[in-house]
Amino acid sequence: MSVFVDEAQVHLKAGDGGAGAVSFRREAHEDKGGPDGGDGGKGGDVWLVADSGRSSLVAFRDHPFHRAQDGVRGGGKRRHGQNGADLYVAVPVGTVVRDLDGSVVCDLSGSGDVWLGARGGRPGRGNARFLTNARRAPRFAELAEHGEERWYNLELKLLADVAIVGFPNAGKSTLISRVSAAKPRIADYPFTTLEPHLGVVKVPSGVPGDYDDFVIADIPGIIPGAAQGRGLGLKFLRHIERASILLVLIDMSYMADMSPTDQIHSILSELEQYNPYLLERPRLIVGSRVDMADMAGTNVPTDNRVEFTISSVTGQGIDQMLFRLNAMLKEVRLSTTALPGSSSSNLPSGGISIPESASVAASALGHHVVVHRPMPEGITISRDIDGVLTVSGRDVLRAVALTGLDDVDTAMYVSRKLDRLGVDKALKKAGARDGDLVRVGDVEFTYYDEGSTAGAPFSASMRRKQSSE
Numbered sequence: 001m002s003v004f005v006d007e008a009q010v011h012l013k014a015g016d017g018g019a020g021a022v023s024f025r026r027e028a029h030e031d032k033g034g035p036d037g038g039d040g041g042k043g044g045d046v047w048l049v050a051d052s053g054r055s056s057l058v059a060f061r062d063h064p065f066h067r068a069q070d071g072v073r074g075g076g077k078r079r080h081g082q083n084g085a086d087l088y089v090a091v092p093v094g095t096v097v098r099d100l101d102g103s104v105v106c107d108l109s110g111s112g113d114v115w116l117g118a119r120g121g122r123p124g125r126g127n128a129r130f131l132t133n134a135r136r137a138p139r140f141a142e143l144a145e146h147g148e149e150r151w152y153n154l155e156l157k158l159l160a161d162v163a164i165v166g167f168p169n170a171g172k173s174t175l176i177s178r179v180s181a182a183k184p185r186i187a188d189y190p191f192t193t194l195e196p197h198l199g200v201v202k203v204p205s206g207v208p209g210d211y212d213d214f215v216i217a218d219i220p221g222i223i224p225g226a227a228q229g230r231g232l233g234l235k236f237l238r239h240i241e242r243a244s245i246l247l248v249l250i251d252m253s254y255m256a257d258m259s260p261t262d263q264i265h266s267i268l269s270e271l272e273q274y275n276p277y278l279l280e281r282p283r284l285i286v287g288s289r290v291d292m293a294d295m296a297g298t299n300v301p302t303d304n305r306v307e308f309t310i311s312s313v314t315g316q317g318i319d320q321m322l323f324r325l326n327a328m329l330k331e332v333r334l335s336t337t338a339l340p341g342s343s344s345s346n347l348p349s350g351g352i353s354i355p356e357s358a359s360v361a362a363s364a365l366g367h368h369v370v371v372h373r374p375m376p377e378g379i380t381i382s383r384d385i386d387g388v389l390t391v392s393g394r395d396v397l398r399a400v401a402l403t404g405l406d407d408v409d410t411a412m413y414v415s416r417k418l419d420r421l422g423v424d425k426a427l428k429k430a431g432a433r434d435g436d437l438v439r440v441g442d443v444e445f446t447y448y449d450e451g452s453t454a455g456a457p458f459s460a461s462m463r464r465k466q467s468s469e
């Protein structure tokens, strides 16, 4: 039996870049040739891709970890390391991605939508790239950047055109199994259905031999007090948030505990408590189990908001209701204004192919590429409780990622680069005083107001905290 899972966590780790190489040409007649260390390869990115072949997040329960390939380090003779392959992780269409602090970072609502979840580390340049007239034998190369690594919360909101809401036992599952191929369990007790089911409904379009289709969802029953957690609570209502139409199913049988009017009132008020926008959503109120309405000639109570009465057992009223739903859907799809609190849905199409280069392939297919840049590019400076000034930012961290800082030449190079990036100015602005300890990645130096060592203000005191390689 398949398990429906609509919440999961995922850990994405992009590939680390490959480091640049330090190497010198060796020739028989020459003692020491010029630098020929090649660049490393880029680390692979990790993308999430909405795949209509997936229907639940269950795979992430057992396998939350996804890692792209690392780039290969550079070699001598200017050999470049190979790039790490990107990784595409398939998620169901309708997956909403949140940061661990709860903010939505991406909504993969269309089949084939891709999103960059973790960016591969940039490669390091080999020492061949640091050759200048003044520096004939650079003994340093760039280290590579680590691939991004982060946890996300995934949440699945099913994409149905029509969602059936109603009390337990109202006949929701019987209805969906009558009008589609979905086969949820049906039984004469409440809370038979514990997970949402989707079914595709085919309706004659009006043109002979031609059919329209739409997706209908059977959601576990809600009861009065669901908003306060009674019964199964309201958590399944997230799956109706994107439905274009709500089909409110009322039990018309003599077995119903409440009158149709009370049922309608109660369901609408639970919907409102979950999300007030749901009351603005087009809806159709339908009375079900109407073949069981009349017991020995009793008066059957009704409510004038009930537009159709149906029986999923005898088939009474079903075709008319489907016809009406189809017409309502066409109307909704034509209207240009988006539904409040939702995005319109499409019938999931066939399987997608994973694009080689996501941005190119995806835009060619008219899909949505959502690119997310989690790491800020600018410089940030914070003072720790022990008084140390910590400088961070992608480019800054990159500048100190070099092999061998013990070398004076290397320290000068790093120092100048930090200065060019504006670290000196930023430190001054952040209130740095002479003698303050500054930390950038695993490199530390002592701050002195510029002038003391023109052009390379930090080099004299620069050292690496722990040796990294």
Ligand SMILES: Nc1nc2c(ncn2[C@@H]2O[C@H](COP(=O)(O)OP(=O)(O)OP(=O)(O)O)[C@@H](O)[C@H]2O)c(=O)[nH]1
Binding pocket: 166, 167, 168, 169, 170, 171, 172, 173, 174, 175, 185, 186, 187, 188, 189, 190, 191, 192, 193, 194, 220, 221, 288, 289, 290, 291, 292, 310, 311, 312, 313, 314
């Ligand atoms: N006579 C008759 N019985 C029906 C009809 N629709 C459903 N039933 C019966 O009503 C009972 C409940 O039907 P379900 O389809 O399981 O109800 P549900 O709304 O899915 O219930 P939960 O999953 O518990 O929320 C079952 O015994 C069905 O056979 C109908 O139109 N006529």
Ligand SMILES: [Mg+2]
Binding pocket: 172, 173, 174, 184, 185, 186, 192, 193
């Ligand atoms: Mg059911």
